[in-house]
Amino acid sequence: MSMRPTPPDIDTDLIIIGAGVSGINLASKLADTGVKFWLLGSPFESQLAKAGVLENTPLPEGTVGLKFIEEEMENLKAKQISHRSSLCTGIELTEGGYKVLTKFQNFTTKIVVIATGKKQKSLGFDGEADLFHKGISDCTVCDFPLYREKPVAIVGNHEYTIRAAKLMKQHTSPVSLLWYGSGNAPQLDGIDVFENVTNLSARGDEVLEEISFDHSSGSQVLKVRGLFVEGKPVPSLEFLSPLSLNAHEGHVQIDEEFKTSAENVYAMGDITGKTSNYEGALDHANRLFEVLKAKLGIN
Numbered sequence: 001m002s003m004r005p006t007p008p009d010i011d012t013d014l015i016i017i018g019a020g021v022s023g024i025n026l027a028s029k030l031a032d033t034g035v036k037f038w039l040l041g042s043p044f045e046s047q048l049a050k051a052g053v054l055e056n057t058p059l060p061e062g063t064v065g066l067k068f069i070e071e072e073m074e075n076l077k078a079k080q081i082s083h084r085s086s087l088c089t090g091i092e093l094t095e096g097g098y099k100v101l102t103k104f105q106n107f108t109t110k111i112v113v114i115a116t117g118k119k120q121k122s123l124g125f126d127g128e129a130d131l132f133h134k135g136i137s138d139c140t141v142c143d144f145p146l147y148r149e150k151p152v153a154i155v156g157n158h159e160y161t162i163r164a165a166k167l168m169k170q171h172t173s174p175v176s177l178l179w180y181g182s183g184n185a186p187q188l189d190g191i192d193v194f195e196n197v198t199n200l201s202a203r204g205d206e207v208l209e210e211i212s213f214d215h216s217s218g219s220q221v222l223k224v225r226g227l228f229v230e231g232k233p234v235p236s237l238e239f240l241s242p243l244s245l246n247a248h249e250g251h252v253q254i255d256e257e258f259k260t261s262a263e264n265v266y267a268m269g270d271i272t273g274k275t276s277n278y279e280g281a282l283d284h285a286n287r288l289f290e291v292l293k294a295k296l297g298i299n
């Protein structure tokens, strides 16, 4: 069997790792400057794509995150931005800067912008990994159409958990909310709420069939077809470990010019821990663009 040869490295001046709101917007601005750059990552994996109807943004009321991301993608295409959906799997230090690795292609670059945001963290309960995408999902907005008229549960303990439960309630019944760990659970109309959920376990031969768990007033077994894990999104920096970045609770530390502790490596958006919403991510992209303009001598 012949192996496909790895294509030669692409040499560029700047790479944006992460195609969420911040990455897309910085790319869109850089596109008008003539700077040689690449954007890496899948916009459809961004938080906004999974957010559903957006709240507290200056966008028109009722804007749906996924629709908005699709429009942003059209803009990127129109501007002919060099973009790959591949994930960055690692990074190496080179003489002239950095080598950014992906599964299919590597890039050499002088400047790196980290915009990898946050994502849903698996809870690590029994059956979660085995039944992932076989009834267990980490994106209610993406997968709710598959579970119309079917019994489902949502697990987590964040405002996004509540939002996911309300969304499911519009499309199916019964909906159970498993408020994971400690803290006061919200009371929601038409949703069965279980507090202080621990020892969650999911079972099923081919697909999810039932879940069991302990809660504040006993133990429970539920027959469900869908279980949505919707907790607090968290950052991940493991693939960047060779950079030895200063980080705090998984967030990259930056100064007022978005510089990290590694030379010519910048970070913006949720990965910095300095913002956690659409407007903040957009503001970072706008401000970092000004910093890069000055650095690269763009008019």
Ligand SMILES: Cc1cc2nc3c(=O)[nH]c(=O)nc-3n(C[C@H](O)[C@H](O)[C@H](O)COP(=O)(O)OP(=O)(O)OC[C@H]3O[C@@H](n4cnc5c(N)ncnc54)[C@H](O)[C@@H]3O)c2cc1C
Pocket (backbone or CB within 6 Å): 017, 018, 019, 020, 021, 022, 023, 040, 041, 042, 043, 044, 045, 046, 047, 048, 050, 051, 052, 053, 054, 055, 056, 057, 086, 087, 088, 089, 115, 116, 117, 118, 119, 160, 233, 239, 268, 269, 270, 271, 275, 276, 277, 278, 279, 281
């Ligand atoms: C369910 C939910 C609902 C929300 N609702 C709202 C709301 O109503 N209003 C609001 O203002 N905000 C909301 N937010 C928050 C908002 O979406 C985020 O704060 C904002 O989108 C963050 O943008 P970002 O560019 O920093 O990161 P992200 O959106 O997290 O994008 C990061 C990108 O980096 C990519 N990536 C990660 N690792 C790699 C890698 N190794 N290589 C390449 N790419 C990588 C990801 O795939 C993703 O495309 C919501 C978030 C969630 C999860």
